Amino acid sequence: MDTLLTAQIAANAPRYRRTSSTFIDGIHDVPDDQGNLAPAQLYSTMSGRLFHSGRIAIVMVGLPARGKTHICVSMARYLSWLGVKTRIFHLGDYRRATVEGGHVPQDYFYPNASPASVMLRQKILKKCREDIYAWLNHENGQVAIYDAVNPTASGRIALAKEFAKHDVQTLFIESYVDDQEILKENARNVKISSPDFHGMDPDEAAKHYLRRIETKIPVFETMDEDELNYVKMINAGQAFYYNNVSFNYLSHRIVFYLTNLHIKCRTTYFVRAGPATDEDSYKADAPLSEEGEIYAQKMTETLLRHREQERQASIDQGGPDLPLRPLTVWTSTRLRTIQTGEPLKELGYKVRLRSQMSQINPGVCEKLPESAIRRLYPEEVAKHELDPYHHRYPRAESYHDLAVRLEPIILELEREQNDLLIIAHESVLRVLYSYLMHCCTKDIPKLKFPRDEIIEIIPAAYQNEAKRVHIPGLDPRTIPGSPEDIRIRVPVDSSAQLPPIPGMNSPEPAEVVATRPPEKIVNKAKEMVSDKVADED
Amino acid sequence: MAPKINGLGVMPEDTRICVVMVGLPARGKSYIAQRAQRYLKWLSVPAATFNVGNYRRANAPHPSANFFDTSNPEGERQRRAAADAAVADMLKWFKSGGVVAILDATNSTKERRKWVLERITKEGIEVLFVESKCDDEELIMANIRDVKTTSPDYVGQDPEEAALDFRERIRNYEKVYKSIDDDKDEDHLTYLKIMNVGKKVFINRIQDYLQSRVVYFLMNLHIRPRSVWLSRHGESMFNLDGRIGGDAALSPRGEEYALRLPDLVRESVGSDRPLTVWTSTLKRTIDTARHLPKHYNQLQWKALDELDAGVCDGMTYQEIHDQYPEDFQARDEDKYNYRYRGGESYRDVVIRLEPIIMELERSEDILIISHQAVIRCIYAYFMQKTQEESPWVPVPLHTLMKLTPRAYTTELQKYSANIKAVSTWRGKGSTAKHEDPTPEGGI
Numbered sequence: 001m002d003t004l005l006t007a008q009i010a011a012n013a014p015r016y017r018r019t020s021s022t023f024i025d026g027i028h029d030v031p032d033d034q035g036n037l038a039p040a041q042l043y044s045t046m047s048g049r050l051f052h053s054g055r056i057a058i059v060m061v062g063l064p065a066r067g068k069t070h071i072c073v074s075m076a077r078y079l080s081w082l083g084v085k086t087r088i089f090h091l092g093d094y095r096r097a098t099v100e101g102g103h104v105p106q107d108y109f110y111p112n113a114s115p116a117s118v119m120l121r122q123k124i125l126k127k128c129r130e131d132i133y134a135w136l137n138h139e140n141g142q143v144a145i146y147d148a149v150n151p152t153a154s155g156r157i158a159l160a161k162e163f164a165k166h167d168v169q170t171l172f173i174e175s176y177v178d179d180q181e182i183l184k185e186n187a188r189n190v191k192i193s194s195p196d197f198h199g200m201d202p203d204e205a206a207k208h209y210l211r212r213i214e215t216k217i218p219v220f221e222t223m224d225e226d227e228l229n230y231v232k233m234i235n236a237g238q239a240f241y242y243n244n245v246s247f248n249y250l251s252h253r254i255v256f257y258l259t260n261l262h263i264k265c266r267t268t269y270f271v272r273a274g275p276a277t278d279e280d281s282y283k284a285d286a287p288l289s290e291e292g293e294i295y296a297q298k299m300t301e302t303l304l305r306h307r308e309q310e311r312q313a314s315i316d317q318g319g320p321d322l323p324l325r326p327l328t329v330w331t332s333t334r335l336r337t338i339q340t341g342e343p344l345k346e347l348g349y350k351v352r353l354r355s356q357m358s359q360i361n362p363g364v365c366e367k368l369p370e371s372a373i374r375r376l377y378p379e380e381v382a383k384h385e386l387d388p389y390h391h392r393y394p395r396a397e398s399y400h401d402l403a404v405r406l407e408p409i410i411l412e413l414e415r416e417q418n419d420l421l422i423i424a425h426e427s428v429l430r431v432l433y434s435y436l437m438h439c440c441t442k443d444i445p446k447l448k449f450p451r452d453e454i455i456e457i458i459p460a461a462y463q464n465e466a467k468r469v470h471i472p473g474l475d476p477r478t479i480p481g482s483p484e485d486i487r488i489r490v491p492v493d494s495s496a497q498l499p500p501i502p503g504m505n506s507p508e509p510a511e512v513v514a515t516r517p518p519e520k521i522v523n524k525a526k527e528m529v530s531d532k533v534a535d536e537d
Numbered sequence: 538m539a540p541k542i543n544g545l546g547v548m549p550e551d552t553r554i555c556v557v558m559v560g561l562p563a564r565g566k567s568y569i570a571q572r573a574q575r576y577l578k579w580l581s582v583p584a585a586t587f588n589v590g591n592y593r594r595a596n597a598p599h600p601s602a603n604f605f606d607t608s609n610p611e612g613e614r615q616r617r618a619a620a621d622a623a624v625a626d627m628l629k630w631f632k633s634g635g636v637v638a639i640l641d642a643t644n645s646t647k648e649r650r651k652w653v654l655e656r657i658t659k660e661g662i663e664v665l666f667v668e669s670k671c672d673d674e675e676l677i678m679a680n681i682r683d684v685k686t687t688s689p690d691y692v693g694q695d696p697e698e699a700a701l702d703f704r705e706r707i708r709n710y711e712k713v714y715k716s717i718d719d720d721k722d723e724d725h726l727t728y729l730k731i732m733n734v735g736k737k738v739f740i741n742r743i744q745d746y747l748q749s750r751v752v753y754f755l756m757n758l759h760i761r762p763r764s765v766w767l768s769r770h771g772e773s774m775f776n777l778d779g780r781i782g783g784d785a786a787l788s789p790r791g792e793e794y795a796l797r798l799p800d801l802v803r804e805s806v807g808s809d810r811p812l813t814v815w816t817s818t819l820k821r822t823i824d825t826a827r828h829l830p831k832h833y834n835q836l837q838w839k840a841l842d843e844l845d846a847g848v849c850d851g852m853t854y855q856e857i858h859d860q861y862p863e864d865f866q867a868r869d870e871d872k873y874n875y876r877y878r879g880g881e882s883y884r885d886v887v888i889r890l891e892p893i894i895m896e897l898e899r900s901e902d903i904l905i906i907s908h909q910a911v912i913r914c915i916y917a918y919f920m921q922k923t924q925e926e927s928p929w930v931p932v933p934l935h936t937l938m939k940l941t942p943r944a945y946t947t948e949l950q951k952y953s954a955n956i957k958a959v960s961t962w963r964g965k966g967s968t969a970k971h972e973d974p975t976p977e978g979g980i
Contacts, residue, residue, distance in 0.1 A: 240740040249757075249896050256753035259743045394878045404888065412746045 026438040027077050027463055028088065037390070039403045039434055039441050041083025055136045056143050056250065057163045061150045061174035063220055064213050065186045067236060067263030068175050070461040072147045074414065075173075078257050081403075081410070081435055084250065085141050091148035094128045109151070109217040129162075136168060143250075144168075151220040160228055171251050172230035173258070174223045179235045183210060186263065188320075202320050231255055236263045260411040266325060268413070268436065269421045270429045270455040271299055273337040275478050282359070282366045288339045291478045295451060295471075300343040302471045303421065303454055326350075328418040332357035337423045344421070356409050359425030363396025388445040399445055403431050410435055429455075436464055451478050552747045553631055555657045556639040559650065559668035561714055562707050563680040565734075566669055568944045569758055570641040576754050576894070579887065579918045582747075583635050587627045589642035590690075593619035599690060602705035607713050624653070628660055637751065638662075645714040647723065654726070665748050666728035667755060668717050673733050679762055680944075687945050734759045754895070763901040764941040765919070766805065766812065767912050770821040771795050772934050772958040775851070779959075779970030782843060782850035784819050790956055794935045795825045797954045801937050802829065802904065805952050812904040815893075817841035822906045833904075840889050843908035847880025854968045869965050872928035883928050886914050894918055909961060916940075919947045929965070931974035934958035 058075070060068045072088050079086040095104065099120070107113040108121065128146070135141035150156055150172075160170040177183055187206035200208070223230050225243075229251065232241040242255060274292030278284045288296065307324055315321050329344050329351040331337035338353065345351045365373055374381050377393065384391040392398035397405075409432070413420070422432065430447045433439070436457050439447065449455065454469040556573060558566040570586045577584035596615055597604060604612040620642060627638045644650055650666065657664050671677060681703055691699040717728050718741070729752050730739040738756055743749050771791030775783045787795060806812065814835045816822040819842055826835060849857045849864075858865045861878070868875040876882035890911065897903060897915075905915065909932050917927035919940045935958045941948040962974040 238742060240738075242738050242740075244736055244738065247899075249892055249899070252753060252757055252895065252899075255756065256749060259740060259749040259752060260746060408746055408750075411749070415746060415749075 026440070027073055027080075029438070037400075037441060038083035039081055039389075039400070039431065039444065054248075055141070055168045057132065057136075057168050057170045058143060058145045058254070059150060059156070059159060059170055059172045060145070060147050061156065061172050061223060061230075062176065063149060063151070063217060065183060065210065066175040066177050067186055067461070069147055070263050071173065071175060071233070071258070071261065072145045073462065074261055075254065075257065076143075076145055077435065077438055078410070078414075079143055079254070080438065082253070084143055086143040086145065087135050087141055088145045088147060089128055089132055089135075091124065091128055091146070094124050098124050098127065106216075109149070109219075111152070111219050133166060136166075149217060149220075151217060153221045153223075153225055156223070156228065157225060169246070169248075170229065171247075171254070172223060172228055173254075174230060174232045175236075175263075176222055176232050176234050177236065179238075182236050182263075231258065233258055237261060257411065257414075260415045262415070262417055264417055265459055266417060267419045267459070268457040269303065269419070270433060270449065270457070271303075271340070271421065271423050272426055272429065272449055272451045273331075273334070273340045273423055274299075274451070276336040282362050285335050287335050291475055292336065292339070295474060295478055296340045296343050298473060299340070299454065299471055300347070302469065304347075306454065306456075306469050307419075324419075326418040327421060328352065328416060329421045329423065330354050330357065331423045332359070332425065332428065334358055334425070337425070340423045341421075354409060354412075356405055357422075357424050357428050360399065360402050360427035361397040363392070364394045365396060389441050399427070399431060402427060406431055433457075433466075437466060552745055553635065553662045554637050554747055554751065555627065555662050555664050556637065556751060557644055557650070557653055557657075557664055557666050558639065558641050559644045559666050559717060559728075560670060561643065561645065561710050562703070563677050563684055564669040564671050565680060565944070566643070567641055568942070569667065569669060569755060570639045571945070572758055572898070572942075573637075573751060573755060574639055575918065575921055577637050577751075578921070579894075580891070581924070582637055584637040584639070585627075585630055585635060586639040586641055587623045587630075589616075589619050589623045589640070592622045594689060595619075599692075599694070602702050602709060605706045605709040607709065620649075620653075624656055628657075628662075631660065631662060637747070643710055643714075645710055647715055647720070650717070650723070650726070663744055663748065664727065665751065666717055666726055668728065668730045670716055670730060670732045671734065676734065676761070683762065683944055687943050729755060731755065734761060754898075757895045757898045759899065759901075761901060762941075764939050765897060765902075766802065766904040767915060767938045767940065768798070768825070768904070768906050768936070769909060769912055769932055769934055770819075770825040770906060771798075773821045776934065776959050776961055779853045779855075779961075780851055781854075782846040782852075785821060787821055787824050790935075790958055791821070791825070793956050794954050794958070795828050797956060798825065798937070799829050801952050801954055805937060805939050805950070806902075810902070812902050813900065814904045814906065815841060816906045817843065817908060817911070819843065819908070822908070826906050829904075838893060840893050841905065841907040841911055844883065844886050844910035845877065845880040847877035849877050849880065853970060854963060855970075858968045865968075873924040883910065883914065883924075886910055890914055920949065921947075931962045933974075934961065 058072075060072055062068050069090065072090075076086045076088050104120070105114070105117045107117050110117075113121070128148075132144040132146060135144055150159070156172060160172075163170045177186075184203065184206045187209045188202050223232055223243075227245065228243065229245045229247060230243050231254075234240065237259065240255065240259060274288045274295035276286040276292060277289045278286035307327070311322075311324055327344075327349055329341050329349050331341045331351060331353055333353050333355045337357075338351075341351045364377070368376070373393075380391070380393055384393070389399045392401060406428070413432070413436075422429070424432075426449050429449045430444050433447060433449075433455065434441075434444045452471045452474050454471060456467040456469055458465045458467060556570070558570055560566050567588065570588070574584045574586045593600075593616055596619075597612075600612070603609055605616075607613060623640065623642070627635075627640060630638060640653065644653060644666075654664050681700055684703065691703070717723050717726060717730055724741065727742045727744055727748065728739075729741075732738070735756060735758070740752055743752060770787070771794035772788045773783075773785040773791055774788050775781070775785040776791075777788050802812065803809065809830075811830070811832045811834070814826050814829055814833050816826050816835065816837050818837045818839050822841070823837065829835070846852075849861065852860070854865075864875075864878065868877075873883045876885060893915070905912075907915075910928070912932045913927050913930045916922065916930055916932065916938070919942070922930060933953075935954040935956045937952040937954070939948075939950040939952070941950075959971045960973055962972065963969065964972060964975060
């Protein structure tokens with residue numbers, strides 16, 4: 001009942017603002033930062049719309065268990081990152097808010113449904129569409145992503161006409177899957193945690209689930225409408241077909257992104273590089289110090305132990321006894337990150353070097369203590385304090401420059417199918433983390449990645465979640481902040497305090513605790529949509 | 538993005554791609570190949586095209602259509618030898634640090650594609666097939682007209698005869714042509730199939746980011762004939778003073794250019810066909826465009842704004858030289874990469890122009906009114922100027938440039954308004970307010 005209430009509020013009040021903590025993906029948060037630029041936004045316009053692309057409705061097409069929600073959420077994350085104001089409208093949220101318990105009549109999806117069911121469907125659709133128009137017309141939105149099954153050709157043609165009347169272009173994205181393995185895998189991963197399938201063999205449950213969809217939604221026509229703009233993603237990105245009536249830059253950009261997306265579930269870990277012999281110099285590219293070597297060893301042990309524990313925990317909770325997913329390691333081309341990955345490489349893990357993942361260039365601030373920077377560049381310091389994300393010191397890079405430079409990495413990150421460990425400088429981790437967790441631009445320079453923690457990002461269709469895994473037994477001197485960074489304290493904006501997460505904004509505890517269990521995250525938003533597992537629209 | 542060896546002797550990036558073109562003659566393959574190569578090089582990715590026709594021409598400079606008949610064993614042998622030589626050279630080029638190669642040939646049979654795939658994947662290089670398929674007669678004819686006037690095969694021949702021969706050549710290819718996966722036995726290939734100039738596209742098994750990037754670019758291409766017009770804004774008050782940047786108004790002579798521009802454009806277009814006009818968001822380009830006919834659609838792009846000179850905005854070169862002597866020198870040493878304090882480098886401008894280039898590739902008949910550095914970057918893209926050359930290219934004021942992409946080259950025509958203006962070109966090391974461009978200046 002509580003769940004229903006929250007969902008109802010969200011669905012019925014379009015201006016209701018939800019903000020997640022930095023440890024919960026903020027992709028469904030409604031931004032209140034009208035003037036703020038997105039992390040990798042290249043420019044801004046008066047209308048708030050970019051690339052001369054006007055307003056676009058992206059309409060999802062596909063049966064349940066085809067990874068639609070995952071595609072919407074990922075796409076929204078990427079578009080927002082580029083600065084395109086994007087919001088997702090899950091029709092399921094509206095259905096849940098309108099119908100008690102979210103249970104619709106048996107014939108809800110039937111082509112010859114009873115008048116009562118048709119009325120109900122119309123009512124839910126109308127509410128959702130009104131919110132889409134409100135977003136595009138009054139809230140400066142550029143892209144509305146409409147997440148629903150949209151099973152029939154006639155329905156889709158009518159929808160495109162309806163949007164065109166409101167001067168909104170429509171782009172359909174269908175996720176089409178005929179590979180039974182992918183279907184079963186999706187059903188297993190996302191849907192069968194529902195109580196309906198409790199205690200059932202996962203394969204059996206997946207089959208049951210897929211059969212249930214067939215009876216519930218008997219008519220589904222795959223896209224073949226010549227007059228519509230559409231992209232058909234076949235078998236989770238193995239092939240794409242698109243029909244182009246009037247694509248623009250933004251539509252192509254979306255297809256480009258989709259060619260790098262997959263719908264498999266995997267984990268990303270972030271760790272810092274160990275301390276180096278010459279911490280202060282950017283140009284020297286120094287090797288790891290002795291403590292650095294120890295750090296690399298302990299980090300490796302902790303990570304591998306943690307992965308094994310997680311697997312065991314999942315089996316204990318009745319999960320299937322599957323082998324661990326393979327792990328790939330990415331480091332930058334800086335020596336200390338490569339060397340931090342050495343122990344894993346020796347164990348046979350694949351390590352890839354990515355030149356774009358080099359730390360932020362400190363420019364003239366290299367080797368300068370904060371007092372010297374304040375003395376030498378008082379004007380630059382003043383500008384930096386006003387906008388630490390976009391400001392660049394002479395000859396240096398800003399976080400914004402870094403984010404733009406990291407774009408290929410972001411797409412490769414989406415492409416990677418193995419579990420992934422990223423070993424990089426704190427500045428790079430901040431930017432990559434902010435992408436996956438959809439952090440607000442102004443918070444990015446303040447994100448903290450102490451050396452004694454492995455950050456684990458657990459993906460879910462609806463939103464990602466981060467977990468902190470403690471690395472025990474490190475020398476406290478190796479733990480604190482980022483000595484290689486520009487030594488300007490980032491002012492803590494008191495009006496924009498992050499929700500209290502232990503250790504996030506407070507100074508590092510000097511004392512080293514022997515072991516700490518992985519940090520638990522309370523994700524209210526997740527509870528709110530927990531019944532999405534049973535979603536069928 | 539060239540592979541670099543770091544301290545540990547490891548290659549950071551090891552993806553290498555061979556783009557293998559597929560399709561009948563006159564489907565715009567060479568055009569697509571040229572474009573892809575230019576785009577990648579512009580973005581600093583080492584790229585090269587290997588045109589099998591060029592290798593074949595070494596032995597058979599002006600072959601007749603029956604040379605291409607599959608039942609002609611001598612023609613068949615020579616064509617196979619040419620493909621062999623092109624692939625061998627390409628593999629050599631990869632060894633010297635190449636990242637993306639384009640093999641430009643018809644590759645119209647399954648057997649040929651299989652041969653190419655095996656030969657290239659053996660060397661650890663990924664293969665991406667790109668097929669251009671077209672059944673729109675009008676488009677094909679336009680392409681034939683273009684090819685017969687520019688192809689080295691028909692140099693000095695009667696155009697009518699050349700067209701007839703060329704159509705006969707196509708017919709010979711049609712006898713054996715098989716579109717990728719038409720027989721449903723090539724699904725294992727990574728390929729992009731573009732039908733009727735991008736109306737429908739099929740993408741299969743993209744392997745990595747670089748491939749997706751190439752595909753993304755190719756999706757934006759079209760082969761319909763068109764031109765791009767470039768002009769700087771009219772002379773501004775800052776130009777008169779030799780100041781850079783700013784948001785100054787036009788000088789009286791600049792106003793004169795704005796008035797003259799509509800006629801100049803009409804003369805260059807040759808008709809009243811409307812163009813789409815893109816300006817920057819700065820006053821001097823908007824003012825320059827304001828007398829153009831009402832039926833020309835106008836758009837302002839922030840991305841077309843002048844290179845941001847940061848702290849030097851509004852200064853003369855002499856003032857920069859005096860106040861930031863080290864910067865002044867550093868800029869002349871590597872003008873492409875030099876970034877003004879708090880401002881931009883040419884490299885930065887190229888990054889922000891990427892959406893413009895994509896949109897340009899998609900569109901037809903665009904007139905861009907922008908600024909010196911921005912025009913240089915766009916010009917460098919079309920005319921294949923290197924990073925050493927492009928920041929020094931002279932782009933005189935009060936001159937309209939018309940660029941027409943052809944299958945093998947881009948044609949450049951200049952139209953002077955014959956209205957006097959100062960020169961804003963500057964040679965390496967110079968602090969002069971106004972100086973005339975010299976061919977060796979800057980390079």
